[in-house]
Amino acid sequence: MPELPEVETVRRGLEPIMLGATITKVAQNRPDLRFPFPDRFVERLEGASINHMGRRAKYLVAELDTGEALVMHLGMSGSFRIELEEAASLPGMFHHPRSEAKAHDHVVFGVKGGTASAQVIYNDPRRFGFMDIVKTSELASCKHFAGMGIEPTGNELNGDTISRLFAGKSTPLKAALLDQRLIAGLGNIYVCEALWRAGLSPRRKASTITRKNGMATERSEALSLHIRDVIAEAIEAGGSSLRDHRQTNGDLGYFQHRFSAYDREGEACSKKGCSGIINRIVQSGRSTFYCPKCQR
DNA sequence: CCGATTACCTGCACGC
DNA sequence: TGCGTGCAGGTAATCG
Numbered sequence: 503m504p505e506l507p508e509v510e511t512v513r514r515g516l517e518p519i520m521l522g523a524t525i526t527k528v529a530q531n532r533p534d535l536r537f538p539f540p541d542r543f544v545e546r547l548e549g550a551s552i553n554h555m556g557r558r559a560k561y562l563v564a565e566l567d568t569g570e571a572l573v574m575h576l577g578m579s580g581s582f583r584i585e586l587e588e589a590a591s592l593p594g595m596f597h598h599p600r601s602e603a604k605a606h607d608h609v610v611f612g613v614k615g616g617t618a619s620a621q622v623i624y625n626d627p628r629r630f631g632f633m634d635i636v637k638t639s640e641l642a643s644c645k646h647f648a649g650m651g652i653e654p655t656g657n658e659l660n661g662d663t664i665s666r667l668f669a670g671k672s673t674p675l676k677a678a679l680l681d682q683r684l685i686a687g688l689g690n691i692y693v694c695e696a697l698w699r700a701g702l703s704p705r706r707k708a709s710t711i712t713r714k715n716g717m718a719t720e721r722s723e724a725l726s727l728h729i730r731d732v733i734a735e736a737i738e739a740g741g742s743s744l745r746d747h748r749q750t751n752g753d754l755g756y757f758q759h760r761f762s763a764y765d766r767e768g769e770a771c772s773k774k775g776c777s778g779i780i781n782r783i784v785q786s787g788r789s790t791f792y793c794p795k796c797q798r
Numbered sequence: 799c800c801g802a803t804t805a806c807c808t809g810c811a812c813g814c
Numbered sequence: 815t816g817c818g819t820g821c822a823g824g825t826a827a828t829c830g
Binding site: 577628630677 | 800803
Binding site for chain 3: 575632
């Protein structure tokens with residue numbers, strides 16, 4: 503499921519119920535997801551209150567009043583749902599009432615806030631997600647975030663930074679954009695979409711949109727613009743809905759209605775004046791969708 | 799060092 | 815209908 507816009511959508515769904523709340527109970531239903539849970543996972547969380555509900559790239563970070571932070575990654579198929587235990591709901595929240603436990607409910611957090619109590623349930627069929635607990639003071643240097651690249655949102659990402667980051671890289675542009683050590687948070691869908699918007703081929707060597715002095719090029723400038731745009735639009739839309747991905751309130755995201763290249767193999771390219779057909783190729787083992795005619 | 803491939807796991811769509 | 819195959823948003827480990 504989740505690239506940065508989906509994770510940000512999850513964060514925004516969790517924040518009203520988690521921020522300021524106390525974790526009263528944790529049910530850890532198996533010893534591991536992709537990796538083992540950290541030692542004393544349940545004990546380190548129960549009784550803690552949540553001071554901050556943040557996101558870094560595709561990671562969720564709940565900072566606790568214990569000096570530790572809960573770091574969570576949704577992998578490919580992870581999702582959260584919220585089941586309110588009391589009628590008192592917050593404005594704008596329309597969560598499903600409590601229901602039966604579902605298959606692959608691996609962690610259930612019981613949380614109690616000022617106005618509502620709820621179960622926050624982590625479900626992950628493929629178990630590529632994981633959870634960890636690290637000292638808040640060591641978040642930036644912990645194994646998950648040390649060496650991680652810049653966020654693709656905001657001013658950090660511009661033509662200059664892309665030019666600098668991709669300089670000398672012989673890898674395909676697609677692979678460079680997926681490299682979390684350079685830019686952190688992009689995934690397969692939004693890379694395909696940004697490249698389509700920028701009119702750049704995913705097969706082109708990354709270095710070919712850079713300049714030796716590290717200054718922006720027309721291409722690096724266009725690419726940074728379209729990355730920021732597509733990510734912002736997707737967040738605005740509440741993330742995409744791939745297969746069964748849902749927001750924490752059970753609603754489907756609806757950005758999928760606007761995919762221009764991703765999963766559109768064989769369809770006519772919708773770029774104005776372009777008569778190309780969207781093609782699917784495999785790069786580093788993953789599908790790339792692009793228009794060979796207008797993406798150069 | 800770098801870049802490319804494989805591994806991890808379940809569910810679903812598809813063709814026969 | 816059942817069964818085999820391929821594919822899916824992720825990162826980490828391994829291989830040249």
